[in-house]
Structure formats: C-alpha cells, structure tokens
Amino acid sequence: MNPKQEAYKKQAQTIIKNLEKRNMEGHYFADSKECTNYILDMIPMGSSIANGGSMTITDIGLLDALKGENYQYIDRMKESFSKVCSANYYLMSTNAITLDGELVNIDGAGNRVSCLIYGPDNVIVVAGMNKVTTTVTDAQNRVRNTASPANTTRLNKNTPCAVTGVCGDCLSPDCICNQIVITRRSGIKNRIKVFLIGEELGY
DSSP: OOHHHHHHHHHHHHHHHHHHHTTOEEEEESSHHHHHHHHHHHSOTTOEEEEOOOHHHHHTTHHHHHHTSSOEEOOTTTSOHHHHHTOSEEEEOOSEEETTSOEEEEESSSHHHHHHHSSSSEEEEEEEGGGEESSHHHHHHHIIIIIHHHHHHHTTOOSHHHHHSSOOOOOOTTOSOOEEEEEOOOSSTTSEEEEEESSOOOO
C-alpha cells in the first residue's frame, strides 16, 4: 500500500469511528470496484432503488450494475418524488464529509438532501476520500469553491462560479446552492450508510 493509500485508510478509520457515534454506519474500501461489489451483495434482490444526481455513483459503475440486476429502479427524472422518497434504498454521494463524521451537502432543488434527511428506508452515501475535510466550515468552502463551480459548468448554469471558478455567494436564478444541510447525526440508527473509497471521485 502506498503512503497516500495508507493515509486514506487511517483517515477513514477515524471517520468511521465518529460516524458510529453519530448513529451512522461507515465502511472503507481501497478501490471503487470492491465497494461496488460489496453494495451489490448487500442490497436484497427485488428492493426498490432510487438515486440523487451523483457523478460518483455513476462513475464507479454502481448505478448501471444495479439497473442490470433484479431491482425495482425508480427513475427520479420520470417518477414522482413521493415514489423516490418511498424507496427501500436511496443512493447518493456527499459534497463533503468531515473527519468528525458530519456530512455537508448543498443543493439546488433540495430533492437529494430531502431524501437524505427523511423518507427512504436506507441511504447509501458513496464518497471518494478527496471529499474529506477537517471542519464543517472547510466542508462548506470545499462545496462552494470546488464542487459547485464544476457542477454549474457540467449543468451549463449561468452563475458567477461557472464563469470564474470561485463562489460569488450569488442569488442567481441558476444558483445550485439554495439548501445547505449538515447531517450531524442520524435519528434512526444505521439508516445512513457511508462508503468511503480510497480514490478521488466526483466533484
């Protein structure tokens, strides 16, 4: 194991211990294939599955793998939001996670963070170790100045950060930073399951 991977593993162990204190379940995998296989084995066949917009779960092949199996896939672009909220499993990433085990997410419409907070029986959060920060403040800065500029560019949004690559704290009609949610604890034990991967994934 190279030094970077070793450091990721040690950081992940710290985060997982802190997630447990916050009623969340944590796992660490050195690579995305191992993580994807674990999640596929974990979810019972026939389960209903929905997802939020996430480059991470798309890039690691998890979404395509689930669609190819005997699951009830709920397409968020075609089905009602109430159906998405009633899924057995909801898949998403997180914009940032602190070493202390807090999840920080910033949304435009709020549909993704809504399902994180309440609704689906299980929430699976998959994140590369590049999304780890020291504090909640660092996490918010990461989202505003790393994730949001990349996402507004990807989505062809007309925002200051799409032009400059830096958060302008805008109130633009195209703003994707309307809802800021800090998950410091899960009200239902282990409803939120966090899968950390020792790779740089997503934005």
